Amino acid sequence: MANVRGGYLVVEGCFHCRQRTSFFSEEPVPPIDDYREGDHFWTHLGDFQASKFDLKCETCGRDVALKDVMAVMLCLRCDPTCGAYKAGSDAGESKTWVYVALCSDTSHVAGTCVSDEGLRALNEYYNEGLRDPAKKIIVVPCRLRRSVDTCQGVVLADVGLTELY
Amino acid sequence: MKVSELAQKAGLKAFNPIPDKEIQGVYISDMVSDIIGIREGNLLITLQTHKNLIAAANLVDVAAIVFSRAKSPAEDVVALATKAGIGLLGYEGDTWTLAKKLVELGIK
Numbered sequence: 001m002a003n004v005r006g007g008y009l010v011v012e013g014c015f016h017c018r019q020r021t022s023f024f025s026e027e028p029v030p031p032i033d034d035y036r037e038g039d040h041f042w043t044h045l046g047d048f049q050a051s052k053f054d055l056k057c058e059t060c061g062r063d064v065a066l067k068d069v070m071a072v073m074l075c076l077r078c079d080p081t082c083g084a085y086k087a088g089s090d091a092g093e094s095k096t097w098v099y100v101a102l103c104s105d106t107s108h109v110a111g112t113c114v115s116d117e118g119l120r121a122l123n124e125y126y127n128e129g130l131r132d133p134a135k136k137i138i139v140v141p142c143r144l145r146r147s148v149d150t151c152q153g154v155v156l157a158d159v160g161l162t163e164l165y
Numbered sequence: 166m167k168v169s170e171l172a173q174k175a176g177l178k179a180f181n182p183i184p185d186k187e188i189q190g191v192y193i194s195d196m197v198s199d200i201i202g203i204r205e206g207n208l209l210i211t212l213q214t215h216k217n218l219i220a221a222a223n224l225v226d227v228a229a230i231v232f233s234r235a236k237s238p239a240e241d242v243v244a245l246a247t248k249a250g251i252g253l254l255g256y257e258g259d260t261w262t263l264a265k266k267l268v269e270l271g272i273k
Contacts, residue, residue: 001202051198072201074220097223097249129205130226131186132250137224154220158196 001125002056002063009050009071009157011106014040020106020148022070024052048157055121064121068114072122072139073100073153082151083144095135099126100153102142113143166272168229168252171208175256175266177231181243183252186228191267193260197221208272210260214238216245223249233260 008030011022017040025031030047050071055064075084075098088098101114101122122139130137145151169185171177189206197217200209205226211218214236222230229252232238238246238253246253256263 004202006198049196049198051202053202072224074223095250099224126224131205132226135226135250154216156197156201156217156221156224158198159217161196 001053003054003065005052007050007052008047009155010047011045012042013045014042016041018107019109020045022102022104022106024050024070048155048159049161050157055125064117066118066122068103068112069101069118069122070104071102071155071157073102073142073151073155074098075100075140076152076154078152079146079150082146084140084153087138087140087144095132097135097137099137099139100142100145101139102155106142106148108143114141166270168208168254171267171270171272172254174270175263177254177256180238180253180255181247183229183254184250186252188228188272191264191272192227193264201225203227208267210256210263212236212260214242216242218242219245219249219251222246222251227251229254231256231263233258233263 005026007024007026009022010025010030013020032044034043054066077085079085084098084100088096103113105112119139119141126137166188167185168183188208192203192207193210194200195212200221201224203225206228209222209227209230210233212234214232219242231254233256235257243253
């Protein structure tokens, strides 16, 4: 793991087209202003303390920048028709856990998602040190999710730690 | 030291069946986003008892989780941890007192 930095996962939604987008902000205070971008009117939906990092190969020293990974989410296997669910089923092992790498284009309108290189690196990183040989971590891209609205996964971000009530 | 030995010596309460893993280190944090960068085998000490924490702890294969200050996890959190093979332990005192106790027991 390299280039670890703290910040906020900021989620925005357009009330016209109902798309969602997210980005990582390293500002001391995450931006909450609404703004117009082309046909979109982005509104702040929430922000959560999070960490962003890259991966560095300990053998060759090569860096894999995870610029397109906004967060990681544990799949709770809520929908058998979902691609993330199927990724875990295909493995056929009870100790297989599927984590979803979330990209910024939450609605995938632009057709982009987490890079294959980033996914490979994440899979290698989180599997290399597992002490139980039967345990397996599978990291899949969020484009496999059937629906962002019904997904019940657990996002690895800190909710509410900086809020005052 | 194994988790079971620590639980007995430090007077920790078990919330679920404890897989008896070797403790390779200790990490203290209350932030999920901080935990995802630690290495395998750490005993995680925290005040947080929510499901996000279990999701992160499973990803980095912790030895066990200890909730300090008598925090208790909800049933669904215990169920997820049990499914993931993560032992959940409770400690009545504060995190600093527990940290000192771990050092006294030889865990570094």
